[in-house]
């Protein structure tokens with residue numbers, strides 16, 4: 001049986017997180033209208049091949065770099081390394097096919113502060129239809145694709161990582177922490193992992209097995225506790241601690 005995440009909506013979780021924590025650098029892959037990164041107050045890098053910015057995306061950010069290209073092209077450009085950027089928080093919400101998210105995760109981890117957190121979106125589907133890989137027949141409503149596979153892949157290949165599956169509606173947020181930017185296990189085994197998982201459906205993997213493999217943690221409890229998961233790479237936890245501009 002599928003378990004539908006029923007906690008606080010992910011937009012609300014993200015906006016409360018950014019209101020509470022400040023990071024040196026934030027990366028978002030897959031931005032569309034900009035709604036999920038509009039509330040960010042940290043220096044931001046936003047990547048999407050098809051931006052449809054509809055909101056004030058600069059907002060309170062001290063810097064915003066927008067890359068209208070695929071995440072593969074962005075990472076291949078070397079922008080992060082060239083500029084000595086260490087990311088404190090990343091939100092990966094680009095192409096919803098697992099091999100894309102796996103590459104985004106590999107490339108992102110290499111640029112992370114080890115105390116930082118990578119958030120993966122849409123890894124907790126609430127039905128089979130939304131997990132399709134058929135790009136010509138996507139469901140009319142939510143499409144998670146098969147990025148659910150990141151959970152078993154990371155459990156099998158990177159047991160050193162800490163996965164917290166937050167119950168944020170509609171399709172969960174997986175917080176990946178305990179990062180090792182130098183770790184090459186996933187990149188060295190990328191072809192094998194993709195070969196093992198590409199034809200696997202969630203029914204073949206086992207829906208019960210999938211949902212038994214993790215416990216959902218409460219997004220609300222994380223917010224109430226002041227976002228302890230995110231503190232290690234956060235520069236400040238409270239807006240009151242921030243330096244304020246002085247009006248002459």
Ligand SMILES: C[S@@+](CC[C@H](N)C(=O)[O-])C[C@H]1O[C@@H](n2cnc3c(N)ncnc32)[C@H](O)[C@@H]1O
Pocket residue numbers: 029030031032033034035036047048049050051069070071072093094095100
């Ligand atoms: C689900 S939307 C992102 C929604 C946004 N994060 C939010 O929460 O409002 C997915 C986005 O991924 C983008 N995308 C598709 N392929 C991509 C790729 N290869 N690299 C980066 N982004 C991609 C799409 O253009 C789309 O805007």
